[in-house]
Amino acid sequence: MRFLLDAEQRAFAASLDAMLTSADTPSVVRDWSRGERGSGRALWSRIAQAGVFALAVPEEYDGLGPRPVELTVAFVELGRHAVPGPLVETVTAAVLLDKAERLLPPLASGETMATLAYGSPYALDGDAATTRLALTPDGLHLAPGHGPVRPSLDPARRLTPLTPGGELLTPTPPVGHALARARLATAAQALGVGLALLDKTVAYVKQRTQFGAPIGSFQAVKHRLADAKIALEFARPLLFGAALTMEPADIAAAKVTACEAAYTTARTALQLHGAIGYTAECDLSLWLTKARALRTAWGTPDECRALVVSGGGRRW
Amino acid sequence: MDLTFTPEEDAFRAEARAWLRAHVPSVPLPSLETREGFAAHRAWEAELAADRWSVVDWPSGYGGRDAGLIRWLIFEEEYYAAGAPGRVGQNGISLLAPTLFDHGTRQQRARVLPSMASGEVIWAQAWSEPEAGSDLASLKAKAVRTDGGWLLTGQKTWSSRAAFADRAFGLFRSEPDTPKPHQGLTYLMFDLRAPGVTVRPIGRLDGKPAFAELFLDEVFVPDEDVIGELGQGWRIAMSTAGNERGLKLRSPGRFLASACRLLTLWQAQGGPETTKPSVADALIGARAYQLFTYAAASRFLDGQELGPESSLNKVFWSEYDIALHETALDLLGEEGEFTDTDWSEGYVFALAGPIYAGTNEIQRDIIAERLLGLPKGRR
Incomplete structure (x- = not known):
């Protein structure tokens, strides 16, 4: 191992x-x-x-x-x-x-x-x-x-x-195999989107100053980013574990987790960028909107969770 | 990259499974937070130790099997899958023992570890004080030099297992007036039945005496019970907090077993659609935690430091554990409010998770500052 x-x-x-x-x-x-x-x-x-x-x-x-x-x-x-x-x-x-x-x-x-x-x-x-x-x-x-x-x-x-x-x-x-491939690739793409959003937001809160201090020094800001980091870092092993086993339940678990982690990170990224993050001109939007779209592409959260439960009696 | 175990590891798993099948009590033991349950759990530790299953990853000289990290993970998976009892010796095994391996003397290890492995001596931790919780370094309980040792005076609190335990370990201020609060602290072990120690059990949320306040009045500790260098207690305590210990505080096996039990409960309740997402999340979270731990173990075995990454771990499992038990109690409906079930016991235990071993707020600060590189600010 x-x-x-x-x-x-x-x-x-x-x-x-x-x-x-x-x-x-x-x-x-x-x-x-x-x-x-x-x-x-x-x-x-x-x-x-x-x-x-x-x-x-x-x-x-x-x-x-x-x-x-x-x-x-x-x-x-x-x-x-x-x-x-x-x-x-x-x-x-x-x-x-x-x-x-x-x-x-x-x-x-x-x-x-x-x-x-x-x-x-x-x-x-x-x-x-x-x-x-x-x-x-x-x-x-x-x-x-x-x-x-x-x-x-x-x-x-x-x-x-x-x-x-x-x-x-x-x-x-081979529909089953194709779906497995599509879900795994979407999950991986979503993880990448989330990682980029986290990096960009960390960089932004270090340089954005309010009340005379970088906003990244405030606990309310730090803790949201910490939660995004946790979500992404726990999606990563599910993703690579699924790539190794290629079991449908493992892939579904990776898909829903990576997509939700990316989406949570997107919400955090938008909130911490403030109004500038809500504009189409800001490049952040290229990742923000993708995080939303990938959540439902090739398997909604509900579909993925149902697959996990039906395949989940098996011991991991 | 692979997730396969060697034939030797598979054989180890089979051996552990067979032993557990033959030995795990068929009726659950009473809660370990009661006098009766504490004694029953102590006896279980002795049974484990008799066949060298209590500390599989320790060297054989101290009662272990030299099993290493991967086999420890395998053992834990089998242990909790078998429905085996909670470990009353956990504080000593997961907190003090790693410290002794890294910073103790050979004599200390020989004196302390075998009786820890057998459950003959159960250890409690003595970190927090009434005015030193998250800001642990501000602690005031002092160690004053005396002939052949130290005299401990002060108050410790939230000392898990101390109501019925035998000995304790913790940090004490051995040098007053240091420039920084985390300087001048010394890591010491002491006897909870020594003259000058008063133990006042504290009822946790369900009233069970899961922890205690310790009042110390010139409690004598011989020099041989000082761990590591004088004044270096903070560094010693933190070095084990950040490394392998972070991996071992909660094994994935525990959550995999709980998630399987939750799935069984959900199925027994007719598999309600509304609860399905929460059940799925419990299964997924257990798998994620298992794989995260495998990855961390692989890095550790590669010689990499784990460090602040253990904060990710701690926030994850502590919140996961609560969510899983909440789902179970919701599924149980009216039955969920009774305190005499394993789910209720597990729920009350889980509620403490985000508070102890560094609150989750402190852990998120560590993640933000040390993993993401955000600037320090006021807490």
Whole structure:
């Protein structure tokens, strides 16, 4: 038992963090929100070159995976930098397209961007994605097109309905595995969002002065941040534990906990930034709104908790 | 990164499970906060010790099994899953023993540890004073030099287990008028039945004498019962507070077992939908605490310091424990108000968690200042 990331995994996280820091993701997010995809596509290619999508694709289809722990490491960093695009959907498509030789290799290389509708007509970034998948009761379809964008609270999440019908890729897609992948990646992304919100807020309360002192020296402020730190640090082991076991109940536990930790942190971040945090101009908003959206993406808190209880008689 | 145990660890788990199955009392012992229950729990400690299960992580020379941190975690999981009794010797085992391993002399360890492991001597802690709670360093009880030792005078309070325990350990001011309050404190052990000691039990919320006030009037302590250097008591007490001890104060096994019992209770009550989220949170919290502890143990075994991170731990488990018991009492409905159930006993015990071992407000200050790097301010 050695429940720690190894040196290679930590180095992978650090290199992604450095690459994304230099990419000025806030301006990429703002372009993406306006439907300008150039900078987002360029960033997508760099993420692919770093090997992120390949981690989701099996080796026989030009990938390196599946490697859920490394994928989790990567998604924490993608969330930390608020990277836009159908990231979760693309790595989930890699599970669904298990035997689809023509569609998998370009997914691994970043040439294609996939999205997925399941249990709802909407798919993330249906206008930007090049492979649009729809999971319906009769199987997995390649959707022929998409409808107009319906605005999300997180403007970088451009949800579009997918056009029904299209080629039936398989009548028996591995839905359970796909959901597990989607939930795990969303949980990791949410943890990253929460970690970024905490860092930004800690930095802000150190420099914001009121009553002649940094507001970060006041206990009411400290204790809210301490609670956010606790929530995030207890979500982290659930996340990596779930990546190791890939048990649905473990993944559901990680999903609800990471998303709630990120959301608690978002509320704290907004409150402690005050009015400036409530503006769209402040970059904080890019993370704040994502924390809300990820809570219900790929499994609501209620769904996740129900899964934990039904799978929870098992001894951990 | 992995969560798998070695075949030897699995064998250790199986051995512990088999022993517990054969020995755990089939009827729960009376509350350890009563005279009768204290005696019954002391006898249980002796039974554990007879087969070397009371302190598995200690060296074999002192009654342990050299089991190490991972096997200690495994043992605790099995212990609480088996429904075994609470540990009346916990204060000595989790607070004093680590201090003796780090700062005691070989003679002190040989003298103190075997009788602690067997439950023959039960230890109480003597930290707080009426005017020194969260601001512990402002404590006033003094140790004055005398021939061959020290004379302790002053008042200690909220001394857990002291109503029925045998000996106690704590901090005393051995040098008056130091520039800073945490200087000049010395870590000492003393006999609760020594001349000059008056123990006044205090009834906790449910009236049971779970702790006591100690009045000390020139209580003699021989030099051999001073732990570590004179005047270094604060550093000694804090060094064990921040490290391995933070991991061992509450084992994950305890909460995993409680969460499973809660799930069983919920199912027995027909699985009401409205309580499902709270039951889920109890299961999730137990798993989170287990995995957080595995991660911390892995770092510790890697040679890393744990330090202020134990404050995250303490706030988490203490709040978790209350929430879990609140859910149970709510599920029990009218039955929940009676004090003669394990859930009620657990609830009252849990309510103290956010207060002792450094209040959760102090812990949040530590998290904010030492983990997040926020500036110090007035408390």
